[in-house]
Amino acid sequence: MTDDAYLFLLDDASAASLGVSPAAVGDLACLETPAVRAWLDAHGSTPASPHLRLLPPEETAAIPEGAERLPVPLSDEELSRLRHRMAPEPFARIEGELLAYRDCAGGRDGLIGRALAAGVPPRRIVELTGVDPETVTAAANGSVERR
Secondary structure, eight states: OOSSEEEEEOSOGGGTTSSBOHHHHOOOGGGGSHHHHHHHHHTTOOTTOTTEEEEOGGGGGGSOTTOOEEEEOOOHHHHHHHHHHHSOHHHHHHHHHHHHHHHHHTTHHHHHHHHHHHTOOHHHHHHHHOOOHHHHHHHHTTOOOOO
16 A cells, blocks of 8 residues: 555546545646646646546555556645545534534633633533533643543
8 A cells, every 4th residue: 555645647537436626626736746737738638637546545546547647745634535425425414513513522622721711601501512621620730521
């Protein structure tokens, strides 16, 4: 297995169920690099081509034999978006919920601290957030742990 994702070109756009269109993943820094631009130009392709596909490192063995391919590094966020786009619809929905939770919960400790500083009673913070009372107490003392 490689650590790089791969861009590759399919001969037949009808086989486009393999991988993901880079455009569907959103902005990818690698598409702006001279190496990728030169590779696309050499193959008469563009980032929007229906023949251009992208696979994460763990899936690159699925690239058809003989397909033109190029390893590309992706950031952790780009790789996460790619994997999300590749997930079957039921997984993609729940992954979306997990990502929303991560984004929301990531600022939990700071939010609890701001609420306490604003004078919101700890019992009300527990009611509104569903966190353990010990977590709110720890935040009041400046030593919040993740639960």
